[in-house]
Structures are given as structure tokens and as C-alpha cells.
Amino acid sequence: MKSIQSKFFILLFILSIINMSEAQDTTFIQIETPLGTMKGYLANETPLHRDNFIKLINEQFYDSLLFHRVIPGFMIQGGDPDSKNAKAGIPLGMGGPGYLVPAEFVDSLAHVKGALAAARSNNPEKKSSGSQFYIVSGRPVALTDLPLQEFKHNFKYTESVKQEYQALGGTPFLDHDYTVFGRITEGLDIIDQIAASMADGRNRPLDNIWMKISIIPHN
Numbered sequence: 480m481k482s483i484q485s486k487f488f489i490l491l492f493i494l495s496i497i498n499m500s501e502a503q504d505t506t507f508i509q510i511e512t513p514l515g516t517m518k519g520y521l522a523n524e525t526p527l528h529r530d531n532f533i534k535l536i537n538e539q540f541y542d543s544l545l546f547h548r549v550i551p552g553f554m555i556q557g558g559d560p561d562s563k564n565a566k567a568g569i570p571l572g573m574g575g576p577g578y579l580v581p582a583e584f585v586d587s588l589a590h591v592k593g594a595l596a597a598a599r600s601n602n603p604e605k606k607s608s609g610s611q612f613y614i615v616s617g618r619p620v621a622l623t624d625l626p627l628q629e630f631k632h633n634f635k636y637t638e639s640v641k642q643e644y645q646a647l648g649g650t651p652f653l654d655h656d657y658t659v660f661g662r663i664t665e666g667l668d669i670i671d672q673i674a675a676s677m678a679d680g681r682n683r684p685l686d687n688i689w690m691k692i693s694i695i696p697h698n
Contacts, residue, residue, distance in 0.1 A: 506533060508661070511691040512546070514673055517614070517666035518695070519595060525583040528597055528607065528660035533694065535576070535610055541692040546673055547571035548682045552618045553650060555673045556598055557690055558611035570681055572598075572611070579606035580658075584632075588659040589640045592617045592647040593670065595661035607658050614663055616674040617649035628654050 506521040506529065521529040535541060545562035548571070549555045561574035580597065582605040590596065594615040597607030622645065625636055632655035636644075644651060663670065676684040 505697065507695050507697050508532075508536065509693055509695050510663075510666075511693075512669065512673065512688055514688065515666055515669040517663045517669050519593065519661055519663035519665070521595075521661040522585070522588055522659070524585045524588060525658060525660040527580050527583055528658055531580055531609065532612075532660065536692050536694055540576070540610065541690055543689055543691070545571070546684065546688040546690060548613075549674050549676050549678055549684055549688075550616075550682055551671075551674045552616060553674070554613040554615050554617075555670060556611065556613040558598070558608070560610065567685075568679065568683075571683060572681075575611060576609040578609045580609060581606055583658050583660065584634075584655045585659070586634050587637050587640060589636065589644070589649065590615050590617070590651055590653045590657075590659060591640070591643040591649040593663040593667050594649065594659045595663060596653070596657050596659045599657060605656060605658075614670050615650050615653075616670050617647070619648045620644040620651055624651055628652060632656075 504523065508519055508521060510517045521532055523529065541558065543563050544557055544560065545565065546555050546557040547559055547562045559571050559574040562571045565571060592615055596613055598611035598613055599605060599607045622641060625641065628651050629635055634655060673688055676686065676688060678684050
């Protein structure tokens with residue numbers, strides 16, 4: 480009996496070390512806005528998008544840019560460099576750093592509420608904008624909504640993703656069409672507040688919603 484207990488505690492110890500190691504290898508971020516601060520992480524499963532986002536953050540690329548497109552029950556979008564100091568009413572959403580990032584689709588990274596994903600133009604390779612991103616606000620999702628997307632793109636949702644969609648909602652119709660490369664885990668209510676902002680006909684908020692993105696240590 481003591482031998483079994485010893486093995487059990489050894490296993491717990493090993494798992495705790497693994498979890499600590501994974502946390503240390505994960506990049507955590509925060510996005511400050513006039514409506515509050517969101518916190519989350521970047522996914523190691525999408526290294527091209529992760530490293531590009533880290534590079535832009537370190538260059539302070541995103542500081543003072545706007546969330547230029549907001550749609551309730553869908554998402555909030557930002558990262559257009561042309562949005563910095565943009566006058567009211569000016570169309571936004573076409574700017575970028577001058578390059579695209581190859582698509583990185585991962586079955587376990589889905590458009591559940593809080594998903595951090597890359598915007599893109601309508602290109603056949605589904606390459607991502609070099610800087611523009613969106614955060615999913617989303618709507619309730621039923622399991623019956625998922626098989627069509629699986630069939631369309633020939634993949635299978637993991638059980639954990641199915642459970643998250645049921646619990647949090649999201650936008651599954653974007654899965655395997657746009658790259659998810661991170662997750663907001665704190666401040667989900669801030670996403671909804673930004674998404675619900677009064678906006679013009681192009682879905683640009685009437686009151687500028689700026690951002691400041693930084694890398695933060697894991698607590």
C-alpha cells in the first residue's frame with residue numbers, strides 16, 4: 480500500500496514539474512484598453528504566428544493602435560498600423576507590416592470565446608496578415624453546429640474543444656479558415672464591452688478604443 484502511495488505522489492510530483500515547465504515556456508500577454516485589461520497567452524503550436532506577434536510587441540508596434548472593427552456576438556479586430564492617430568470616419572483595415580504569415584491550423588486551437596486569431600485577406604493559401612488580429616466574442620454553440628465544419632475541412636474537433644464550445648460559445652465557422660494563435664483567459668467581459676461599442680457603418684467604434692500590448696511574467 481505504501482509503495483502504491485509513493486508511486487502516486489511521485490507521479491504527481493513529475494506532473495507538477497511538467498506543468499511548471501510548460502508554463503515557463505509559454506508567452507503570456509496583456510492587452511490594455513480604455514475599457515479594461517485583457518490577459519492571455521500565445522500558443523506554442525503556432526510558432527510562426529507566436530514569434531511574429533512577440534516581435535511586434537517588442538517593437539511596440541501595437542501601442543496606440545485601435546480596435547477598428549467591432550461586431551457584437553462575433554469579434555473585435557485591431558492591429559492596422561494605419562489606425563494610429565486616424566481621423567474619425569476614415570476607413571481602416573487594409574494596413575499591415577508589408578508581409579504575410581503562412582497559415583498554421585491546429586485542431587486543438589479553435590474559435591472559442593477569447594480565441595486570439597489572425598485576420599487575413601481573401602487569398603487561396605489563407606496566409607495571415609502580418610499584424611492584424613481579432614479576438615472572438617462569439618455566440619452560443621451547440622454540438623450539432625460542429626460536424627459541418629469538420630466535413631468541410633476534413634478534421635476532427637477534440638473532446639476538450641467541443642466542451643469549450645458548449646461552455647463558452649464562439650465562432651466555429653471560422654475554424655481552419657483563419658489561424659488561431661493564442662487565447663485571452665482573463666477579461667472576457669472586456670471583449671464583450673468592446674464588441675458592444677457604438678460603431679459607424681464600417682463597424683469602427685465612434686469613440687477610439689486604443690490598445691497597448693505587452694509580454695508579462697507568469698504568476
